[in-house]
Amino acid sequence: MDDxxxxxxxxWLDPKKRAIIFQIGVFCAVGLLAYYLISNxxxxxxxxxxxxxxxxxxxxxxxxxxxxxxxxxxxxxxLRALIVGALNTLKVSFIGIVIxxxxxxxxxxxxxxxxxxxxxxxxxxxxxxxxxxxLLQLFFWYAIFYEALxxxxxxxxxxxxxxxxxxxxxxxxxxxxxxxxxxxxxIVVACFSVYFLRRWAKKRQDETGKIFPTFRVGISTIIGLPxxxxxxxxxxxAMDTPKLVGFNFKGGMMLSPEFIALLLGLxxxxxxxxxEVVRAGIQSVSKGQTEAAMxxxxxxxxxxxxxxxxxxLRVIIPPLTSQMLNLTKNSSLAxxxxxxxxxxxxxxxxxxxxxxxxxxxxxxxxxxxxxxxTSAFMNWYNKKAALVER
Amino acid sequence: MQDMAHEIYTDDMKPPVTSVGVIGWAKANLFNGIFNSILxxxxxxILWKFLPPFIRWAFVDSAWNTTGAACREASGACWSVIxxxxxxxxxxxxxxxxxxxxxxxxxxxxxxxFYSRNRNHWSKYLGYSWIIGLIVMxxxxxxxxxxxxxVDSTKWGGLPLTLLLSVFGLTAAYPLGVIxxxxxxxxxxxxxxxxxxxxxxxxxxxxxxxxxxSSIIFPLFLPEGVTFNKILxxxxxxxxxxxxxxxxxxxxxxxxxxxxxxxxxxxxxxNxxxxxxxxxxxxxLKIVIPPxxxxxxxxxxxxxxxxIIALWDLLKTTQSVLSNPEWMGFSREAYFVVAIIxxxxxxxxxxxxxxxxxxxxxxxxx
Numbered sequence: 001m002d003d004x005x006x007x008x009x010x011x012w013l014d015p016k017k018r019a020i021i022f023q024i025g026v027f028c029a030v031g032l033l034a035y036y037l038i039s040n041x042x043x044x045x046x047x048x049x050x051x052x053x054x055x056x057x058x059x060x061x062x063x064x065x066x067x068x069x070x071x072x073x074x075x076x077x078x079l080r081a082l083i084v085g086a087l088n089t090l091k092v093s094f095i096g097i098v099i100x101x102x103x104x105x106x107x108x109x110x111x112x113x114x115x116x117x118x119x120x121x122x123x124x125x126x127x128x129x130x131x132x133x134x135l136l137q138l139f140f141w142y143a144i145f146y147e148a149l150x151x152x153x154x155x156x157x158x159x160x161x162x163x164x165x166x167x168x169x170x171x172x173x174x175x176x177x178x179x180x181x182x183x184x185x186x187i188v189v190a191c192f193s194v195y196f197l198r199r200w201a202k203k204r205q206d207e208t209g210k211i212f213p214t215f216r217v218g219i220s221t222i223i224g225l226p227x228x229x230x231x232x233x234x235x236x237x238a239m240d241t242p243k244l245v246g247f248n249f250k251g252g253m254m255l256s257p258e259f260i261a262l263l264l265g266l267x268x269x270x271x272x273x274x275x276e277v278v279r280a281g282i283q284s285v286s287k288g289q290t291e292a293a294m295x296x297x298x299x300x301x302x303x304x305x306x307x308x309x310x311x312x313l314r315v316i317i318p319p320l321t322s323q324m325l326n327l328t329k330n331s332s333l334a335x336x337x338x339x340x341x342x343x344x345x346x347x348x349x350x351x352x353x354x355x356x357x358x359x360x361x362x363x364x365x366x367x368x369x370x371x372x373x374t375s376a377f378m379n380w381y382n383k384k385a386a387l388v389e390r
Numbered sequence: 391m392q393d394m395a396h397e398i399y400t401d402d403m404k405p406p407v408t409s410v411g412v413i414g415w416a417k418a419n420l421f422n423g424i425f426n427s428i429l430x431x432x433x434x435x436i437l438w439k440f441l442p443p444f445i446r447w448a449f450v451d452s453a454w455n456t457t458g459a460a461c462r463e464a465s466g467a468c469w470s471v472i473x474x475x476x477x478x479x480x481x482x483x484x485x486x487x488x489x490x491x492x493x494x495x496x497x498x499x500x501x502x503x504f505y506s507r508n509r510n511h512w513s514k515y516l517g518y519s520w521i522i523g524l525i526v527m528x529x530x531x532x533x534x535x536x537x538x539x540x541v542d543s544t545k546w547g548g549l550p551l552t553l554l555l556s557v558f559g560l561t562a563a564y565p566l567g568v569i570x571x572x573x574x575x576x577x578x579x580x581x582x583x584x585x586x587x588x589x590x591x592x593x594x595x596x597x598x599x600x601x602x603x604s605s606i607i608f609p610l611f612l613p614e615g616v617t618f619n620k621i622l623x624x625x626x627x628x629x630x631x632x633x634x635x636x637x638x639x640x641x642x643x644x645x646x647x648x649x650x651x652x653x654x655x656x657x658x659x660x661n662x663x664x665x666x667x668x669x670x671x672x673x674x675l676k677i678v679i680p681p682x683x684x685x686x687x688x689x690x691x692x693x694x695x696x697x698i699i700a701l702w703d704l705l706k707t708t709q710s711v712l713s714n715p716e717w718m719g720f721s722r723e724a725y726f727v728v729a730i731i732x733x734x735x736x737x738x739x740x741x742x743x744x745x746x747x748x749x750x751x752x753x754x755x756x
Contacts (some may be wrong), residue, residue, distance in 0.1 A: 007412045019577070019578045022581075023578050023579075023581055026580065027580060027583055027584075028464045040611055040612060040613050041611055043608075043613075043614070044610045045610065048616070054393050069604065070578055077679070103422045113420075113426075113429070114419070114422060114426065115420060115426045115429050115430060116418065116419035116420055116433070117419075117420055117429075117430050117433050118426075118429050118430070118433055121433060127737065127740075128733065130736070130740075131687075131691075131732065131733045131735075131736035131737050131740065132691075132729045132732055132736075133691040133692070133694040133695045133696065133705075133732055134691075135692060135695055135698075135705065135731055136705060136728060136732065137729075139705070139709075139725055140725045140726075140729070142723070143721030143722060143725060144722065147721055147722065148722065149612060158526075167437065167662055196554060196589065225640075229528075254650070301654070308627070316433060329595070329596040330596070332596040332599070333598065333695070333698075334600045335698060336697065336698050337597065342622040343596070343599070343602075344600060347602070350602075350606065354604075356607055356610075357604040357607055359602075360599060360602050360603050360606065360607055362590075363595070363599045364595045364599050365601070367594060367599065368591065368594045370594075371593070371594035372590075372594060375590075
């Protein structure tokens with residue numbers, strides 16, 4: 001026995017030492033591969049005499065961008081062009097996510113409807129939309145715009161004040177008025193005060209058991225405060241209707257065909273996935289929960305609010321976030337139909353400057369920031385919503 | 391006596407007409423309650439408003455086998471855009487007289503897929519026949535042997551290219567994904583972190599950025615003189631991308647394994663490699679078959695993105711037909727048909743995945 005104990009274990013049979021050696025091997029392999037690729041790249045770049053580094057960001061971009069939320073012209077720098085692209089990506093993703101969640105929830109609930117026809121229609125929608133590539137859907141909606149719709153002169157007007165033509169969709173909007181800025185401010189203030197009101201109400205209920213009608217007061221604050229602001233400014237009702245001037249519409253709000261095709265494609269595609277998520281979430285709450293809640297005398301609204309939703313949301317939120325992220329990533333397909341999102345602007349930059357490595361690195365970095373911040377939020381939420389076993 | 395009376399009684403009392411048959415069904419499923427009745431009526435109204443004009447457009451007023459000019463006369467859909475250019479849309483620039491070769495390759499692929507549907511057929515020999523099948527398919531596409539004329543890969547296109555990118559993409563991504571998943575579960579910190587960084591980074595960026603990388607940056611990575619063709623570069627990007635997603639799916643399966651399995655294997659004296667090969671992976675991979683099929687579905691759909699880096703896949707050949715002045719303006723019909731092709735592919739896969747899910751969960755119950 002003593003023999004075995006004193007005998008030195010050879011290092012290849014000691015798991016700890018073996019792990020260290022194996023890891024050193026893996027690191028060396030990865031490092032060598034990286035070194036090989038980088039050295040090749042450097043040699044190639046030198047041969048092609050392409051500038052490297054981030055200096056190009058400060059140069060004049062000299063290309064136009066069709067639509068931009070901030071001021072931009074061809075004389076602006078590449079940096080500004082890229083910021084415009086990132087803002088466009090954020091814009092289309094944000095609007096897309098809001099509409100997708102609403103539409104997806106409606107379709108998901110419809111799928112569970114006791115109405116056979118409605119449920120079947122929702123089922124067909126989900127199956128068909130999930131099975132067609134989103135890029136094809138984008139091309140399809142874009143084609144509808146430039147092929148099926150007439151020019152601005154014969155624009156369709158399905159609803160008064162909205163014009164559909166192959167240049168996009170023109171909306172009638174309230175004419176700009178200083179009141180709008182303050183109304184927006186009022187909404188922000190209302191949202192914050194409702195948030196604090198809720199916290200206060202919950203604390204009071206925990207301490208005294210008195211229930212405060214948070215929902216009703218909250219809704220009336222959010223609607224009432226901007227309304228009061230509007231009235232305080234003399235209730236401006238002037239409307240800005242799009243008018244045909246020359247070959248295009250002037251005034252109102254104009255959305256480009258690219259933007260609408262992108263939004264339609266992304267929303268209709270992702271909504272099918274969101275609908276499945278919502279359906280699964282609602283089905284995950286067992287019927288006994290509803291019955292138990294009703295048995296202790298909760299009203300239907302409270303059953304939904306206090307019993308079903310908290311449990312369903314725990315199942316729904318994680319896959320829902322990944323769908324939102326998918327929508328954001330898929331918005332990069334804008335480059336195929338010419339909407340100036342971040343990828344599209346970065347692509348133009350690459351073509352003009354030839355600095356492909358920096359360009360692609362920027363694309364990846366921007367999307368990584370989006371997804372990492374989303375997953376950070378997810379982890380925070382999961383911790384908060386996780387079942388606390390007592 | 392009592393039995394007799396009972397029989398007569400049930401014979402006489404039939405359920406009311408309104409609760410059986412078509413009326414009963416409609417009452418129970420369409421008009422149960424005011425809200426549902428309103429919903430039904432609205433849905434029927436919408437269908438009635440859209441379906442007849444659509445059928446009229448697609449089937450009655452449509453042109454099926456005419457020239458582009460004749461199509462413009464017709465008020466309905468122009469399916470001629472598909473029928474007149476069918477072979478180009480499906481096979482792209484593949485030499486016209488050799489197009490039977492990609493056709494046979496696709497038949498082999500469909501045959502293998504169809505045969506593999508049944509899980510009773512899964513065996514070592516099926517694996518070998520897949521390998522042989524893939525080699526034969528590659529040979530049919532590439533040519534240059536057995537008297538087949540060599541066809542340059544720049545001429546590959548259409549549906550065979552789409553299938554090639556997705557099938558080879560998944561076949562190569564699968565082992566890579568399994569290795570990454572094992573790496574992520576590893577006890578060695580260094581290896582684990584490399585895998586985590588890779589998986590999270592790839593999953594965080596859109597496929598299109600990897601495709602850009604493949605078409606613009608990959609050539610810079612290689613020493614001078616060495617060039618890859620474009621299809622292979624896109625294929626590598628798709629493999630790297632899909633592997634990260636497969637790794638996450640497989641990780642789910644690995645986490646689903648109970649600790650007892652590892653301990654049992656260890657107490658038998660199996661080392662890491664044998665534990666994984668004989669005990670853990672066979673079980674873990676079986677659990678994750680359904681989500682793996684959905685990865686296959688999205689890989690199939692995602693191959694359409696190669697159109698952005700100008701590969702001639704199904705979508706690109708269609709677009710090129712549409713840019714021909716004769717067929718300009720018939721995008722809706724053309725995209726509609728391409729959508730049907732994608733739909734059939736994805737729908738049969740997702741149907742299969744659902745069937746498999748049922749089989750697998752039924753197998754676990756006893």
